[in-house]
Amino acid sequence: MYDLRYIENENVDKPKWDALVSSSDHSLIFNNYDYLNAFCVWDALVLEDYAGAIPLPRMEKTGYLKLYQPPFIQKCNWIGTALTPELIAQIWNIIKSKFAHVHFNSNIIFGNISSPRINLILPISTLDKNQKKYSKSLRKNIIKVTSLNLITDQSQVKITAELYKNAYGDLNRQLNNEAYASLILLVNKKPEMFLNCIVLNHDKTVAALLFAKYNNRLHYILGAPNEQGRKLNALSFGINHVISMHQNQNYILDFEGSMIPSVKDYYKSFGSFDEPFYETNWCTPWLKLLLKTYKRLKRS
Known part of the structure; x- marks a missing residue:
């Protein structure tokens, strides 16, 4: 089990975040603290003392949270410590415990709910x-x-x-x-x-x-x-x-x-x-049923 924590935006340590981003060979503009803040409210999953991390843009919907891809932010990549199957599984378990709807892009493949996108x-x-x-x-x-x-x-x-x-x-x-x-x-x-x-x-x-x-x-x-x-x-x-x-x-x-x-x-x-990235699309069964019912009623 990894020391992986979900940190809300106001508790993200900016100096440590910036240090991780600047030291990572694979960091992109979309990992930059100021760039993220310009377009969304975002939380983060952070490994240990900022040895690795991924930003998670969030949107409050009626009754639930959505993990989404904001405008002008193509993808939200994991940076720092190399990913392992165990770490990916733990990342996903935390994400699905926090968000009822997930539709975002990253460099992580979360099984068959992730599909490649052209870059x-x-x-x-x-x-x-x-x-x-x-x-x-x-x-x-x-x-x-x-x-x-x-x-x-x-x-x-x-x-x-x-x-x-x-x-x-x-x-x-x-x-x-x-x-x-x-x-x-x-x-x-x-x-x-x-x-x-x-x-x-x-x-x-x-x-x-x-x-x-x-x-x-x-x-x-x-x-x-x-x-x-x-x-x-x-x-x-x-x-x-x-x-x-x-x-x-x-x-x-x-x-x-x-x-x-x-x-x-x-x-x-x-x-x-x-150089592909991956789009992940998932929602909880109850929300999927609710959205399907809403669309059916809207068409009728």
Whole structure:
């Protein structure tokens, strides 16, 4: 039996949490204390004296607690001490004792209630080596554009959010105005954790991209063109430029993947490959019956 404790948010030791995150080779921006606080209320499972841990975003529903995946937090990974089957079993036993509904992503497989999700990453070496792995059409689209320029300006993150909402908001309704406002506030508060790129065509904005920077990894958080930018392949230009900016620095570009075939194929055209994570979906029998009954009544 491991010394594993469930710790509520107000009792998480921030200095010890930060020390664990900074010392772990596999920690992501989504493990960062300030990043988590920006988007959710979260508790944690902590091993011993912060030898290992996993954040657990929680949502209070009527009569029960839900473990969920907040906006702009792709997954909640276990970091620190290596996982064992016994430790995984203990983690799950505590989770299901605390939450009636679980729908979240992590690097842990909890048996057949967990399924793999696509996460596409691209190690950045040199621009020349990376471009050799681009698809022919991608290389052609980037080469033929000569009028575009890119600037980095974290203070213009609101422009990036607005472009994304206009282009893809209807496809991502889970991202509400509160989520965008929280993201903008965090970028303004912690600009060193982000890279906000504005793509210009003759000094006019045609696309914007936002990356979170942490532990030599660039997480592609948002990116969208306007109508002119789409015609000019401005997003491809922007991603290529970001790769150029970070060559020879041991960075990984994390596209965060997509289950949408066209988006997945676009990210793969840069030469990216899959580094999967796992989606866990579970609820207690009584809640499953209650939700099923509610849906049936709603349809009638």
